[in-house]
Amino acid sequence: MFGAKEKSKNVGKVFYAPWEKAFDRVLTPFDEFIHRQSTSGLILMTMAVVALLLANSPLSAGYENILKTYFKLSFGGFELKLSLQHWINDGLMAYFFLLVGLELKREFLVGELADTKKAVLPIMAAIGGMVIPAGLYAVFNIGGPGAGGWGIPMATDIAFAVGIITLMGNTVPKSLVTFLVALAIVDDLGAIAVIAVFYTEQLNFAAAAWVGALTFLLVAMNFGGIRRTGPYMFVGVLLWFALLKTGIHATLAGVVVAFTIPAMPKFDAVAFATKVKRSAVRIGDSANLGIDIMRNDELRANAQSLKSGIELAQAPLQKVEHGLHTPVTYFIVPLFALANAGIPFSAFSGDVSLLNNVTLGVIVGLFFGKLIGIAGAVWLGRSFGLGLLPKGCNMMHIVGVALLGGIGFTMSIFIAELAFAGSEQLILAKGGILIASLLSGIFGYIALKYAGKSKPGR
Numbered sequence: 001m002f003g004a005k006e007k008s009k010n011v012g013k014v015f016y017a018p019w020e021k022a023f024d025r026v027l028t029p030f031d032e033f034i035h036r037q038s039t040s041g042l043i044l045m046t047m048a049v050v051a052l053l054l055a056n057s058p059l060s061a062g063y064e065n066i067l068k069t070y071f072k073l074s075f076g077g078f079e080l081k082l083s084l085q086h087w088i089n090d091g092l093m094a095y096f097f098l099l100v101g102l103e104l105k106r107e108f109l110v111g112e113l114a115d116t117k118k119a120v121l122p123i124m125a126a127i128g129g130m131v132i133p134a135g136l137y138a139v140f141n142i143g144g145p146g147a148g149g150w151g152i153p154m155a156t157d158i159a160f161a162v163g164i165i166t167l168m169g170n171t172v173p174k175s176l177v178t179f180l181v182a183l184a185i186v187d188d189l190g191a192i193a194v195i196a197v198f199y200t201e202q203l204n205f206a207a208a209a210w211v212g213a214l215t216f217l218l219v220a221m222n223f224g225g226i227r228r229t230g231p232y233m234f235v236g237v238l239l240w241f242a243l244l245k246t247g248i249h250a251t252l253a254g255v256v257v258a259f260t261i262p263a264m265p266k267f268d269a270v271a272f273a274t275k276v277k278r279s280a281v282r283i284g285d286s287a288n289l290g291i292d293i294m295r296n297d298e299l300r301a302n303a304q305s306l307k308s309g310i311e312l313a314q315a316p317l318q319k320v321e322h323g324l325h326t327p328v329t330y331f332i333v334p335l336f337a338l339a340n341a342g343i344p345f346s347a348f349s350g351d352v353s354l355l356n357n358v359t360l361g362v363i364v365g366l367f368f369g370k371l372i373g374i375a376g377a378v379w380l381g382r383s384f385g386l387g388l389l390p391k392g393c394n395m396m397h398i399v400g401v402a403l404l405g406g407i408g409f410t411m412s413i414f415i416a417e418l419a420f421a422g423s424e425q426l427i428l429a430k431g432g433i434l435i436a437s438l439l440s441g442i443f444g445y446i447a448l449k450y451a452g453k454s455k456p457g458r
Helices: 020-034 037-055 060-067 084-110 116-141 158-167 174-198 205-223 229-246 250-260 269-287 297-312 316-340 357-383 395-404 409-419 425-451
Strands: 005-009 012-016 070-075 078-083
Touching: 037 060, 037 158, 037 316, 037 409, 060 084, 070 084, 078 084, 084 174, 084 229, 084 250, 084 316, 084 409, 116 174, 116 357, 116 395, 158 174, 158 395, 158 409, 158 425, 174 250, 174 395, 174 409, 205 229, 205 250, 229 250, 229 316, 269 297, 316 409, 357 395, 357 425, 395 425, 409 425
Parallel strands: none
Antiparallel strands: 005 012, 070 078
């Protein structure tokens, strides 16, 4: 590179571009900020506030028009025309579900949910936190126009919930964060099942046959030892199109792909270490040939061989999960919030009060239902000796987590869009989600602050 400087040491040379060190000084703090757990919740909250401001400002008409702008994708005789909001909700959110699916698979294989003894209480808490909220919502809406929204208060937004706990620093035991993540993962699995079974439109059997064939192909690729992630992503796109035509929500393609991506690397740690040692010797030999680095083909070939070994020493599941985390957490989900959290307050004026059945059902389901369902299930499980509280925690910590479970933002809004697409109940449900999430966040934070003053195990 023109103007590049080099730093000499006994072990060789390290090359720096003219502005590289300056860029590192600027980008390193930003990178640290981006990777903090609390940052994702902060960005999500900011986008929700921006959406609310846009929907209740003179820019509201432009905001709505942009979301309703149609974009067409066509090739050959195939044509797909969706609004911008649908491209976000049905298209980009497939990557969100892919990430959720990968996290689910990892948790069940090597995470907290892989240990049966540790998994009992989070699983019980998640089930309680789904059944009770759905039941309470149904009490308010059974037989009414909002009856189909019973799945809305079942979900927990892990980004917000973990973000609030992380903001509290060392005052909250790390084991509680692990418990919350395990609970939310099972919660997500339940929400995915509800979407697949209960929020599916009329089934197109011809397209369903393609879904079955493509799913079989993904499984065959896994069993056939294909570890490159590219083929899985390509078949996943085809699966998304097929699901879109079936009437099943297309975003579930992400979950199917996630569960078929291999979780085992080609080389274990010992085999990889052996390969690295051999590669290091060959690289050292080729580097000592006295040939300029730009013309040293042998060095390049050996370095490429080492790179291939590094790729095969990593589990494809972990590579995809790591690669998706930043774009999903800091772009796709905030964009989803911007496109879906815009609620005009005028919708609650006139004949429609804030105390309508749909809004009340969501608030009671998320705030009180999650509290009763999660804390009650843990108390029962502990009472019957089915599991122990997370290390260093007491029941007030569980109450705090149960309240945070009422933050149902992303998945709750997603289910609301499926349940009430195009109807007036959609705005009412979103209003309940925002109010319940705000209340749950505030009271959850207060409960966890108080829990720090109580003794563990009480």
